[in-house]
Amino acid sequence: MTLEAASPARAAPEGAGPRTIPDRLVPPWRRFAASWEAMLLGVAATVFLIDALASPYFLDLWNLSDATFNFTEKAIIALAMAFVVMAGEIDLSVGGTVALASTAMGAAAAAGAGTPVLVLVGLGVGAACGLFNGLLVARLGLPSIMATVGTMSLYRGLSYVALGDGVYKDYPAGLAWFGQGYVWQMLSFEFASFLVLAVAAGVVLHRTTFGRAVRAIGNNAFAARFSGLRVERIKLLLFVATGLAAGLAAVMLTGRLGSTRPSIALGWELDVVTVVVLGGIDIQGGSGTVPGVVIAAIVLGLVTYGLGLLNVPGIIMSIVVGLMLIGTIALPILVRRALARRRTA
Amino acid sequence: MSAVGPAAAPDGLDLRSLLARRELLLVAAIALLLAAVAARFPGFVRPASLGNTFNDTAILIVMALGQAAVILTRSVDLSVAANVALTGMAVALLDVHHPELPLALLLAVALGLGLALGAINGLLVWKVGIPPIVVTLGTLTVFRGLAFVLSGGAWINSFQMTPGFLAVPRTEVLGLPLLSWTALLAVGVAGLVFGRTPVGRAWYAVGGNPTAAVYAGLDPGRARFLAFCFSGALAGLCGYLWVARYAVAYVDVASGFELDVIAACVIGGVSIAGGIGSVAGVVLGALFLGIIKNALPVVNVSPFAQMAISGAVIIAAVALNARAERKRGRVILRPHRGATP
Amino acid sequence: ADIRIALVAKSLGNGFFEAADKGAEEAAKAIGGVKIVYTGPTSTTAEGQIEVINALISQKVDAIAISANDKDAVAPALKKAMGRGIKVISWDSAVAAEGRMLHLNPSSNELIGNMLDKLATDALPGGKGKVAILSATATSTNQNTWIGEMKKALPKYPGLDIVATVYGDDLSDKSYRETQGLLQTHPDVKVIVAPTSVGIVAAAQAVKDAGKIGQVFVTGLGLPSEMAGAVHSGATKNFAIWNPIDLGYSAAYLAYDLVKGAKAEPGAALPMGRMGQLKLDAGTEGAMADPFVYDSSNVDTFAKVF
Amino acid sequence: MTGPSRPIPSSALPGTFSRHAGEGQRTHPGSLAPLSSVLKFVPPAPPGAAAAARLPAPLLELRGICKHFPGVKALDGVELALRPGRVTALVGENGAGKSTLVKILTGIYRPDAGEILIGGERIAFAGPEAAQAARITAIHQETVLFDELTVAENIYLGHAPRTRFGLVDWPAIRARSAALLYGIDAPIRPSTRLKDLSIAQRHLVAIARALSVDSEIVIMDEPTAALSHKEVEDLFRVVERLKGQGKAILFISHKFEELDRVADDYAVFRDGRTVGAGRMEDVDHATLVRMMVGRSVDQVFPKGKSDIGDEVLAVSGYSHPTEFDDISFTLRRGEILGVYGLVGAGRSELCQSLFGVTAPSRGTVALDGRALRIRSTADAIRAGLVYVPEERGRHGAVLAMPIVENATLGCLGAVSRRGFIRAAEEFALARHYAERFDLRAASLSQPVGTLSGGNQQKVVIGKWLATRPKVIVLDEPTKGIDIGSKAAVHGLVADLARQGLAVLMVSSELPEILGMADRVMVMREGRMAGTFDRHGLTPETLVAAATGNLGAVA
Ligand SMILES: Nc1ncnc2c1ncn2[C@@H]1O[C@H](COP(=O)(O)OP(=O)(O)OP(=O)(O)O)[C@@H](O)[C@H]1O
Ligand SMILES: Nc1ncnc2c1ncn2[C@@H]1O[C@H](COP(=O)(O)OP(=O)(O)OP(=O)(O)O)[C@@H](O)[C@H]1O
Numbered sequence A: 001m002t003l004e005a006a007s008p009a010r011a012a013p014e015g016a017g018p019r020t021i022p023d024r025l026v027p028p029w030r031r032f033a034a035s036w037e038a039m040l041l042g043v044a045a046t047v048f049l050i051d052a053l054a055s056p057y058f059l060d061l062w063n064l065s066d067a068t069f070n071f072t073e074k075a076i077i078a079l080a081m082a083f084v085v086m087a088g089e090i091d092l093s094v095g096g097t098v099a100l101a102s103t104a105m106g107a108a109a110a111a112g113a114g115t116p117v118l119v120l121v122g123l124g125v126g127a128a129c130g131l132f133n134g135l136l137v138a139r140l141g142l143p144s145i146m147a148t149v150g151t152m153s154l155y156r157g158l159s160y161v162a163l164g165d166g167v168y169k170d171y172p173a174g175l176a177w178f179g180q181g182y183v184w185q186m187l188s189f190e191f192a193s194f195l196v197l198a199v200a201a202g203v204v205l206h207r208t209t210f211g212r213a214v215r216a217i218g219n220n221a222f223a224a225r226f227s228g229l230r231v232e233r234i235k236l237l238l239f240v241a242t243g244l245a246a247g248l249a250a251v252m253l254t255g256r257l258g259s260t261r262p263s264i265a266l267g268w269e270l271d272v273v274t275v276v277v278l279g280g281i282d283i284q285g286g287s288g289t290v291p292g293v294v295i296a297a298i299v300l301g302l303v304t305y306g307l308g309l310l311n312v313p314g315i316i317m318s319i320v321v322g323l324m325l326i327g328t329i330a331l332p333i334l335v336r337r338a339l340a341r342r343r344t345a
Numbered sequence B: 001m002s003a004v005g006p007a008a009a010p011d012g013l014d015l016r017s018l019l020a021r022r023e024l025l026l027v028a029a030i031a032l033l034l035a036a037v038a039a040r041f042p043g044f045v046r047p048a049s050l051g052n053t054f055n056d057t058a059i060l061i062v063m064a065l066g067q068a069a070v071i072l073t074r075s076v077d078l079s080v081a082a083n084v085a086l087t088g089m090a091v092a093l094l095d096v097h098h099p100e101l102p103l104a105l106l107l108a109v110a111l112g113l114g115l116a117l118g119a120i121n122g123l124l125v126w127k128v129g130i131p132p133i134v135v136t137l138g139t140l141t142v143f144r145g146l147a148f149v150l151s152g153g154a155w156i157n158s159f160q161m162t163p164g165f166l167a168v169p170r171t172e173v174l175g176l177p178l179l180s181w182t183a184l185l186a187v188g189v190a191g192l193v194f195g196r197t198p199v200g201r202a203w204y205a206v207g208g209n210p211t212a213a214v215y216a217g218l219d220p221g222r223a224r225f226l227a228f229c230f231s232g233a234l235a236g237l238c239g240y241l242w243v244a245r246y247a248v249a250y251v252d253v254a255s256g257f258e259l260d261v262i263a264a265c266v267i268g269g270v271s272i273a274g275g276i277g278s279v280a281g282v283v284l285g286a287l288f289l290g291i292i293k294n295a296l297p298v299v300n301v302s303p304f305a306q307m308a309i310s311g312a313v314i315i316a317a318v319a320l321n322a323r324a325e326r327k328r329g330r331v332i333l334r335p336h337r338g339a340t341p
Numbered sequence C: 001a002d003i004r005i006a007l008v009a010k011s012l013g014n015g016f017f018e019a020a021d022k023g024a025e026e027a028a029k030a031i032g033g034v035k036i037v038y039t040g041p042t043s044t045t046a047e048g049q050i051e052v053i054n055a056l057i058s059q060k061v062d063a064i065a066i067s068a069n070d071k072d073a074v075a076p077a078l079k080k081a082m083g084r085g086i087k088v089i090s091w092d093s094a095v096a097a098e099g100r101m102l103h104l105n106p107s108s109n110e111l112i113g114n115m116l117d118k119l120a121t122d123a124l125p126g127g128k129g130k131v132a133i134l135s136a137t138a139t140s141t142n143q144n145t146w147i148g149e150m151k152k153a154l155p156k157y158p159g160l161d162i163v164a165t166v167y168g169d170d171l172s173d174k175s176y177r178e179t180q181g182l183l184q185t186h187p188d189v190k191v192i193v194a195p196t197s198v199g200i201v202a203a204a205q206a207v208k209d210a211g212k213i214g215q216v217f218v219t220g221l222g223l224p225s226e227m228a229g230a231v232h233s234g235a236t237k238n239f240a241i242w243n244p245i246d247l248g249y250s251a252a253y254l255a256y257d258l259v260k261g262a263k264a265e266p267g268a269a270l271p272m273g274r275m276g277q278l279k280l281d282a283g284t285e286g287a288m289a290d291p292f293v294y295d296s297s298n299v300d301t302f303a304k305v306f
Numbered sequence D: 001m002t003g004p005s006r007p008i009p010s011s012a013l014p015g016t017f018s019r020h021a022g023e024g025q026r027t028h029p030g031s032l033a034p035l036s037s038v039l040k041f042v043p044p045a046p047p048g049a050a051a052a053a054r055l056p057a058p059l060l061e062l063r064g065i066c067k068h069f070p071g072v073k074a075l076d077g078v079e080l081a082l083r084p085g086r087v088t089a090l091v092g093e094n095g096a097g098k099s100t101l102v103k104i105l106t107g108i109y110r111p112d113a114g115e116i117l118i119g120g121e122r123i124a125f126a127g128p129e130a131a132q133a134a135r136i137t138a139i140h141q142e143t144v145l146f147d148e149l150t151v152a153e154n155i156y157l158g159h160a161p162r163t164r165f166g167l168v169d170w171p172a173i174r175a176r177s178a179a180l181l182y183g184i185d186a187p188i189r190p191s192t193r194l195k196d197l198s199i200a201q202r203h204l205v206a207i208a209r210a211l212s213v214d215s216e217i218v219i220m221d222e223p224t225a226a227l228s229h230k231e232v233e234d235l236f237r238v239v240e241r242l243k244g245q246g247k248a249i250l251f252i253s254h255k256f257e258e259l260d261r262v263a264d265d266y267a268v269f270r271d272g273r274t275v276g277a278g279r280m281e282d283v284d285h286a287t288l289v290r291m292m293v294g295r296s297v298d299q300v301f302p303k304g305k306s307d308i309g310d311e312v313l314a315v316s317g318y319s320h321p322t323e324f325d326d327i328s329f330t331l332r333r334g335e336i337l338g339v340y341g342l343v344g345a346g347r348s349e350l351c352q353s354l355f356g357v358t359a360p361s362r363g364t365v366a367l368d369g370r371a372l373r374i375r376s377t378a379d380a381i382r383a384g385l386v387y388v389p390e391e392r393g394r395h396g397a398v399l400a401m402p403i404v405e406n407a408t409l410g411c412l413g414a415v416s417r418r419g420f421i422r423a424a425e426e427f428a429l430a431r432h433y434a435e436r437f438d439l440r441a442a443s444l445s446q447p448v449g450t451l452s453g454g455n456q457q458k459v460v461i462g463k464w465l466a467t468r469p470k471v472i473v474l475d476e477p478t479k480g481i482d483i484g485s486k487a488a489v490h491g492l493v494a495d496l497a498r499q500g501l502a503v504l505m506v507s508s509e510l511p512e513i514l515g516m517a518d519r520v521m522v523m524r525e526g527r528m529a530g531t532f533d534r535h536g537l538t539p540e541t542l543v544a545a546a547t548g549n550l551g552a553v554a
């Protein structure tokens, strides 16, 4: 896609002939420079630098590759969640979905299923969970935040019902590849999938009619419906996609752990939402970008990994993450307000 | 002429009963639940046992009342459980390191610290304008993290706390433990605050129609801030109660409890869209959850089914609420009057 | 440089593991040239432990000694660690055999199971009566093993009648509530056995709050410092635990042995400093020592230690 | 002291005048006689000059008040004086800035410039409480009340009487609100929940609320728009009473005969400026109208002869369970069918149902002779029927998204290949309509929300034309649009009809309906109240049909 429209030839002088309106006033690169993504990139670079200075082990390709395992599965879910949040909804049931999908895979494995079937089961159960969420939200019109708080307990609860105090662990060796395997050199299957999905999500959100529709719905669902968009169907689809992403994460996580217990992926929903919000997706819907989410995932990965290398307890990391979440959102607001005040003063 | 305004005001009575019906529905559901449990284990409905269940639900009730205030203003407070952990840890540490401090002071600290934490949420929502869910998602990890920082991760055990500190919630007055009395007191206070104070009415107004609230001279941000303070103070109180009741303080205290609290509100009919909800509903919603939690082990339902059951109950409650709130169609069409005079 | 041994707890902030860390430091000092990295996740999850393990691998520590939250889930990560030349042992709560070189049991599981039965019998008037078990999470390896051993040893204790097992998830409030439930559903239970240091405290508290001191006794595995109150109140007559300081000491020592080239093979005997030697069985596991019983006569002395 | 009257700017062309005088008319039963009088030519009278000395000193004075919104200068140096014991009528076209002024006076907006003087002293309102403390109260144009709360609480929220302990005194609230409602003859029970009231009843509650505060300055922003004749009379009695108590009253209305009855002074706004003020007795309707409009308005309705072709749309027996019943009409190529009715007559619901937003209970729609089954807006668009909604900001445009993206939201398929958007085509399409409509925007990537109302409407209409429809339904297409853009929108609609589009145009403005429509369908309380041909159609006929007050025509 060319953006030839931005060429200066179009900026005809005012008044002469029929008025022409330029496509944009600010060239794309300038817009980028002032964007959330640029700021996040800055944060990422800073964190990288600090990590590199603080720990002698940080600048090691294998270590960096290892570090990706800590956040990739959540980041994959975050890509899909970004669409849901973009459309003005939220899905808090992703952790439960991972648990249920993984439990179903365990049951299938116990019944003698091979790796390909297991992958399909994981994806299928994930999609089914998403479909149920989607039906609750899009068909019954329930507020998604409450509906998915319910399904969060329901899905994980079902996995407790099925598994109780047991464990599924006799997975075929092939499954481990999905969680531990490498595609090329140090590039793990997990991270490679994330990169591919990130590009795909970016293209879909920013280059397709579907992405446009999602953004319009998040901005103004009424106007979107009045413009002929099938709001319900699109929302349903987004929930299914998120379920599917959680299913994929379940496949990877199950492969990585080699075992399933009902407490798997506990509390992931908050981590995923944190990535999405930090990535600049407006929690009220309508704005944000996929690159932002990708960078946010990497920033969080770098922070937690860096702190891990320094053997800082995880809970201190979560303080850092919590402060970052509030800080990165509050700071631009406060700065903008201060600037505005100075301008009027 | 025909364009006479509708002369008779619509009957207000059936609305009252409609509202009451929601609470009645819950009472019926609770009665049914109790009957079902009693059928399998009659001991559960003995007064002593019911008293126990109420006592167990007391903390949930208190916190749900605070959360209800927040939800009424179209916000949500995900940080209440972390607030419990932090204030609980703080007062426990105070008690351990300064056993000479009077209990009243510790209680004041719990309330004050809880309120301060709520105020932080409230200020970020009011003055900075960050969506409540984002703010409390952040502070939820921060508060719990601070509990870790305070304690260095260590547990505070019963033998370290003073006997007076531990005794309060379980001291019986008129046959009920003080913990239960606290819940009853909180219900009374909430009843007053929600129904009889300008602040409480402002919560309803701000959640029901923020624009109109501004026109009425109310500040939605301020109302929201006060709701967060209210919720924080109650959570702080529960921080002490929790720690004293279970005689232990550690970082993971009340982990995930915020969801139970929100669920109690939703089951009790508080609208997540704001402006609708009642103290009675919230109490009943909390009791409903509390009874389920207490009854399941008693009737030998596998403990593993408990989570799925509460999930299903939440979904059902949300669906029920959505039905109740769905806008009834306005009536433009009047019965055809034949020829106009 | 120093030899760096990572001691990985189930979760940080648990008194038991803090005590073990003390022991490990003691061992490090005794050996010399050893640095202990004490770490762990904040809550008892396998995923948290895996993140910690990954960070340790990146730091290229020399050895990892872990008490696992989930014996299967952490195995792949530990396998990777061994692949990168790190010595891995598990202690307290085991890791599946492929994920570690040896496992140090605090005591032999048989002995513990037997001991739990014996404690229950001692607490029962006349040695006969109904017993309930309060476990930790349904997934804890050691809990399940010990409960299994308890049941196996039952024939030796004909007076015991185990009527229920409930799970408190190593959370005080849940354990407390589960105990309350037990007292209601099984009013004739005389003894509650909690082989978990969190559960036993909560159960004792619940019994005390229910006003059933003297009718129901709580026993199991607990820390003297946490149980002193319960023993004094009478909710607990006796309980047992091995010394976590010794356990940490031994774990650090064994890890050091492996770094120094010792082979963890079935039948091998590895030195553990002042704790003597660990004899590995066919599954490359070994037991440290017998559990030690505490009651009102000695609990206060030990409460000051751990 | 500023003089009570100001010269009319030279842009006001005296003498020429047309039906447009009724501009902004919110019709109601009582407005018939004056309406026709407005439509007669009256020569301009000199603005009331002297007499300032005899008037009491103003209680409230405004000087140079300005208020900007993104893309709109709502107020641009407004001057106004309110005097005790007198009613000042404020008139001006839709969008002239009247309500904005009310919001400034009640502390909801803060002015960008200018000063407010009360009793000669400068005052600034930090918020609505401050305005209330300065003893100003208002009935706002939109009823901004609380659906879930009772009538009594709606009246007293924010200034509820308290008990000794500082608690809300419910018995007092109920008693006082009952008394207030009784005082304005409103048969409403204080314990009723607001959501169960009709629009008119809500207005009465809003009036009671305004009267519940004891104040010196009472502002009424179109208080009569939704009221019946009797209720209006009751309100006037209240106004007289307030006047007798020496209060200063600002009364906003589009209905001149009401102003004749209650007002002592007048002020006229045009495009956010005060263009005239003085004593009511010194001015006649035509002068007021001329000041409001500020120019000859003949060319506002450029509807030329268009060739009316074959029947495109046929609707018959169309019904909805609660909103409308048994609606039948046809629409032909190049034809503009006006739909007239009072606010709340169910016209918007009918349009939305035709567009697939809500499902009808009965009835058929045929397009080009083929029966249609429209289950969603997408179906309607595919069939060639599109809808420009009444609430532009809520339903029409996605305000936060750029012009391009709004323009193509209805026809994403046309600017994409296999689901991928072609940026160049998208911009080309948007530019095509932007230039055709003479859109005033800095760039196509500007958010629609930063445009003025008229330009926003152009974007919305452009969005629909881009789908190449056969039938376009316009719901109040010029609501909240400034006068210049209004003419542009009218020109646009006429153009569309000339090019063969079938147009269904809902409007509450008689001049617009009379000027634009080939035929007019009137709706009343969800039912058809007649269809009239353009030829020989008078405003009286339409109003009579809309109100059911057929006797008045004779
Ligand atoms: N909040 C707002 N944001 C942007 N523009 C606004 C806002 N409020 C009013 N406007 C614009 O300001 C102008 C004046 O509006 P206002 O409501 O004051 O007019 P009015 O004279 O009351 O009209 P009417 O007779 O229709 O009530 C209009 O162009 C309107 O679109
Ligand atoms: N009985 C009622 N109760 C509540 N709101 C009402 C009622 N009647 C009408 N309204 C509101 O008044 C507005 C106009 O109603 P509607 O759109 O159905 O009629 P209309 O003839 O299109 O009126 P308009 O002239 O405003 O377009 C709508 O916004 C609607 O919400």
Ligand SMILES: [Mg+2]
Residues within 6 Å of the ligand: D098, D099, D100, D141, D221
């Ligand atoms: Mg207005």
Ligand SMILES: [Mg+2]
Residues within 6 Å of the ligand: D344, D347, D348, D349, D390, D475
């Ligand atoms: Mg309408």
